[in-house]
Amino acid sequence: xxxxxxxxxxxxxxxxxxxxxxxxxxxxxxxxxxxxxxxxxxxxxxxxxxxxxxxxxxxxxxxxxxxxxxxxxxxxxxxxxxxxxxxxxxxxxxxxxxxxxxxxxxxxxxxxxxxxxxxxxxxxxxxxxxxxxxxxxxxxxxxxxxxxxxxxxxxxxxxxxxxxxxxxxxxxxxxxxxxxxxxxxxxxxxxxxxxxxxxxxxxxxxxxxxxxxxxxxxxxxxxxxxxxxxxxxxxxxxxxxxxxxxxxxxxxxxxxxxxxxxxxxxxxxxxxxxxxxxxxxxxxxxxxxxxxxxxxxxxxxxxxxxxxxxxxxxxxxxxxxxxxxxxxxxxxxxxxxxxxxxxxxxxxxxxxxxxxxxxxxxxxxxxxxxxxxxxxxxxxxxxxxxxxxxxxxxxxxxxxxxxxxxxxxxxxxxxxxxxxxxxxxxxxxxxxxxxxxxxxxxxxxxxxxxxxxxxxxxxxxxxxxxxxxxxxxxxxxxxxxxxxxxxxxxxxxxxxxxxxxxxxxxxxxxxxxxxxxxxxxxxxxxxxx
Ligand code: C2O
Numbered sequence: 001x002x003x004x005x006x007x008x009x010x011x012x013x014x015x016x017x018x019x020x021x022x023x024x025x026x027x028x029x030x031x032x033x034x035x036x037x038x039x040x041x042x043x044x045x046x047x048x049x050x051x052x053x054x055x056x057x058x059x060x061x062x063x064x065x066x067x068x069x070x071x072x073x074x075x076x077x078x079x080x081x082x083x084x085x086x087x088x089x090x091x092x093x094x095x096x097x098x099x100x101x102x103x104x105x106x107x108x109x110x111x112x113x114x115x116x117x118x119x120x121x122x123x124x125x126x127x128x129x130x131x132x133x134x135x136x137x138x139x140x141x142x143x144x145x146x147x148x149x150x151x152x153x154x155x156x157x158x159x160x161x162x163x164x165x166x167x168x169x170x171x172x173x174x175x176x177x178x179x180x181x182x183x184x185x186x187x188x189x190x191x192x193x194x195x196x197x198x199x200x201x202x203x204x205x206x207x208x209x210x211x212x213x214x215x216x217x218x219x220x221x222x223x224x225x226x227x228x229x230x231x232x233x234x235x236x237x238x239x240x241x242x243x244x245x246x247x248x249x250x251x252x253x254x255x256x257x258x259x260x261x262x263x264x265x266x267x268x269x270x271x272x273x274x275x276x277x278x279x280x281x282x283x284x285x286x287x288x289x290x291x292x293x294x295x296x297x298x299x300x301x302x303x304x305x306x307x308x309x310x311x312x313x314x315x316x317x318x319x320x321x322x323x324x325x326x327x328x329x330x331x332x333x334x335x336x337x338x339x340x341x342x343x344x345x346x347x348x349x350x351x352x353x354x355x356x357x358x359x360x361x362x363x364x365x366x367x368x369x370x371x372x373x374x375x376x377x378x379x380x381x382x383x384x385x386x387x388x389x390x391x392x393x394x395x396x397x398x399x400x401x402x403x404x405x406x407x408x409x410x411x412x413x414x415x416x417x418x419x420x421x422x423x424x425x426x427x428x429x430x431x432x433x434x435x436x437x438x439x440x441x442x443x444x445x446x447x448x449x450x451x452x453x454x455x456x457x458x459x460x461x462x463x464x465x466x467x468x469x470x471x472x473x474x475x476x477x478x479x480x481x482x483x484x485x486x487x488x489x490x491x492x493x494x495x496x497x498x499x500x501x502x503x504x505x506x507x508x509x510x511x512x513x514x515x516x517x518x519x520x521x522x523x524x525x526x527x528x529x
Contacts, residue, residue: 002164005129007096008035008088014156015123015187016086016099023081023106030072031065037133038064038090043075043101044225045084045208045467048436051075052363052487053522055435057089059356060490060506061363063529064090071527077103080438081111082206083183083227085123092496095132098123098187103209112307113205113214116231119181120172124195124222124245124261125153126188136500143331143345144338146497152188152245152261159244159262170263172243174234181205182230186222189496191247192297192429192470195220195228196286197265198241202230204304210438210465213305218286221248221297223431225468225494238267240283247291260288294429298472301444304464312440312460313482317413321449322349323381324430324471324493324503325422327400329353340425346501347493348400350381353502354492355402359529362406362506363488367522378405378505381420398424405505409483411512416442416480418449419471427473430498436489436509438465439481446475454478468494486511486519 010016021027033039042056054073055061065071081103088097100121105111126149128135139146151158151165158165174180182202186193196219203214206229220228243263264283289296329344331337339345346353357365357373365373409415419432442458458478471477492504511518 008037008093010097010099014096015125016097018099018121019086019101020104021077021101022104023077023079026074026076028072028074030070032070033065033067036067037093038066039093039097040064040089041073041086042089043073043084043086044433045080045227046075046101047078047080047438047485048075048487049078049485050519052436052485052489052519053526055487055489057435057490059358059361060488062361063527065527069527071525072523074523080209081105082209082211082229083121083185084209085185085187085227087187092132092136092189094187094496095126095128095189098125100183100185102183112211113231114179116181117178118174119183121155121183121185122243122263123155123185123187124193125156126191127151127153127158132189136496139497140500142336142338143329143343145345149189151259152191152193152247154243154245154261154263157263161260161262172263172265173268174265176234176238176267178234180232180234182232184220184222184228184230186224186226188224190224192221192223192431193245194248194288194297195222195245196288197232197243198284198286199236200232200241200265202232205229205231207304207464208438208466208468211307212464213307213462215303217300217303219289219296219300221300221470223429223468223470223494224496225431225433226466226470234267241265242283242285244286244288246288248289248294248297260285294472297470301470306462306464309461310440310463310465312442312463312480313414315414316416316480318409318415320415321381321418321420323351323420323422324349324432326425326428326501327353327398330399346400347498347503349503349505350378351400352378352403352405352505353400354504355404355502357404361488362508364522366488366508374404374406374506376406376408376508378407400502402502406488406508407505409507409509411483411486411510411517413483414480415483416478418476418478419469420449420476421471421473423474429473430471430503431468431494432471432477432491433468433494434481434489434491436485436487437481438467439469439479440465441469442478442480444472444475444477446472449476449478483507483509484512484517485509486517
């Protein structure tokens with residue numbers, strides 16, 4: 001059955017407004033909260049150079065904007081071109097509060113490929129036949145996993161495989177012969193997604209607002225938070241083609257609705273082509289991998305490269321290893337304990353399950369020098385003497401400690417970070433997202449990260465630049481970045497349920513020397529808690 005429901009939107013739009021800017025532009029965006037929930041907006045992937053107060057994650061760079069109040073975000077696009085997006089960063093509001101950001105080439109410059117005839121955002125989302133805030137609150141209350149979503153969506157519509165969506169299926173209208181840039185965003189809350197288009201090969205030209213070395217593919221894999229720019233040419237028989245996405249979940253024991261969301265690529269006009277008289281019949285679904293097949297996703301990620309040789313920052317000043325994974329809290333009297341064996345599900349970084357402060361944001365507390373809001377020394381993991389891909393992980397690691405731990409970083413440090421999935425409960429993918437920076441992905445692999453043998457595999461020549469890395473379930477990824485942006489920068493798994501469970505931490509990057517290395521005081525309208 002089809003029913004109507006009220007959702008939280010921005011300017012009455014779902015998805016929200018499509019922001020189109022140029023590299024180098026300055027943006028001023030006022031957010032007026034007319035909803036009954038606290039909200040903040042995060043500009044996902046925008047580097048926010050020296051504008052940490054505008055980054056947006058709740059209780060990290062600001063207190064929430066309360067109902068009836070407002071806050072103006074001010075920031076500049078610095079050396080980024082391609083596609084980013086924005087979303088609410090409070091509870092699970094981002095289920096409906098999100099939109100795409102297109103960053104066009106800097107004034108007076110052009111694309112490093114033929115200028116496309118048109119470009120479209122293709123935002124993949126996730127829909128519940130319930131209020132998503134209730135869904136997450138129920139999971140928090142019971143300690144169990146949340147209800148899975150009822151549909152995936154493309155630009156807000158599940159597509160015509162779902163009868164309720166038939167009339168509203170998203171349609172991309174193109175003309176025969178055109179070159180089209182698709183800006184694909186994975187805005188789903190909890191699922192990696194495979195993406196493909198019937199009969200059309202895609203040329204990947206960018207990810208996370210950085211250009212890539214172009215390559216041809218019929219399949220994309222995007223973790224939540226990631227974007228991919230692809231070029232297609234409308235050179236097939238005029239007609240309709242399916243644009244489709246389907247979830248990929250690595251955990252073999254997750255029961256899971258593997259339905260497919262679709263949109264239509266529709267040829268509206270064609271020139272004097274011999275194909276003009278012919279016409280494709282019913283749109284066919286492109287072949288998408290099975291939901292538990294991780295290999296095509298890994299193969300896709302391994303093809304991403306920066307366009308040319310890049311300056312990977314070195315030497316490394318901070319060499320970190322973070323374990324990322326699920327865990328279990330013991331049940332206390334009076335609690336609901338819907339997790340396995342009478343426990344509550346949780347998640348952690350280095351065995352610390354992140355607890356958000358409530359009276360100040362981390363950035364405010366750091367600016368004001370308040371000592372009691374966070375601890376500045378996220379503890380390191382014990383040496384990895386056990387195998388994270390086996391069942392013999394020490395019991396201690398199953399039971400993380402709750403805490404508000406951050407890691408302080410000196411301005412200008414080169415930070416190298418290994419993410420190691422712990423496979424506790426199940427091997428789980430973690431799309432790890434860092435605020436305030438792009439990083440280079442030096443390597444990804446399966447099993448335990450091995451300092452000696454795996455370091456030799458690092459790509460220090462043309463690694464891809466991203467803000468979200470897909471750490472494979474039962475495996476690891478290594479990133480590197482230069483900490484040249486002072487502020488408090490959230491880093492978390494972009495699977496919202498993992499974030500809810502505490503798979504997060506904060507880098508507090510100190511000011512450097514002089515005005516160009518110093519974060520200014522907060523704007524006067526910064527919300528207080
Ligand atoms: Cu797109 Cu902290 O997130």
